Amino acid sequence: MRPGTGGPRRSAGGSGRPWPAGLLLAYPADWRARYGGELELLISDLHDGGRKPVPMAFDLLRGAATAWLRTTRGSAMSERSRDALITVLWSWVAYAVTAAWFGHDLGIYPSRGAAQQIAVAHPVVPDAFHVLFAVGVVGIAVTGVAAVPFAFEAARYARKNRRSSTFGMMAVPPVVAVVWFAGLHFISSGSATTGRLTVALLWFLLGLAGIAGSTQAISKIVAATEFSRTTWRIGAGAAAAIAAAMLVGTGATIVWGLAFRASQVNSGDAAGWLGVTAIMSVTTARAVIALIGSRRRTVSPEPAVA
């Protein structure tokens, strides 16, 4: 037996069930399923050790009220939701960058003539460009709407707990966006020289780094803040909607690529499609698996104590 794990001076379950144990019914069902068996045994142990039942009963009622309050605030679900949301966020950002790069000229890929040939040869194939565009609009809108309660609560939590670093991290995405678009405006305003093209390429790479930095800042805020149950639900709904949109976009891209290859317009260009499809499939799978995992219980319910 490990040190400190020995039982009381009676055999387990050796006496009758003390009446305060009936107050376990006042606890939330989920909480009772996890801790009810252990708590009932502790009540019996303390009762056999001489604890008075009335103070125990008041303590249990207070504990039940606290458990209900915590269930309402969502603390119990927060850890599972937190990891899943961060995974979906990173997957969505990687997916969106890939889809934007692939989709921005998909309507004319590899040429306007080839695109028209595909449309004629396969009239039932969905237009991947418009599907990806719709996925992008839905994903960005959902992310924006869900970000409002998260940002509001993160700011309130940071102010209450004096976490100034949270405010610094909240400033990263808007500052990066403003600086990057201002730089883009400056770069694209002049004539296209070799030097300017090099700067444009560097600026594009810096933009990718900025997106990654902004995503990391948001992930750190989500990891360090206690959010309410309502906010976690909004986050879970948004994550589910984004994962569904990613599934649709990936499916449309796969169908488009197969049609493109079948049309034999220029099968050599399909290598780019394979790479894009691989990234989109992996990120979509990560998001879906994270969401499914977050809905599973992390602990098995305790068997009921007779």
Add this chain to the structure above:
Amino acid sequence: MDFTEPVVLVLTSLADGPKHGYALAKDIETFAGIKLGPGTLYGALSRLEDRGWIEALPAEDRRRPYQITAAGAESLATHLATAQQVAATGLRRLELGPAR
């Protein structure tokens, strides 16, 4: 997570090894002279487990022991260091008497 008194007591008790509910209650009674009620004790245990500062071990004789995690030990050490500093300051000022 707020360092309520039961949370500190439970973490302190688990700092010297795994214990189940009854062993925790008796240990806390011994070193702190506080009789934690069963609802208070399990409220603290559930919060600590959610936060990842303690973890459950396989049940023995229907009693499930808990042990402190590395993150829990680090948080407790930080909290106790601050509390020690506050206590030392308070005691020193009490010895000096109120400022005139």
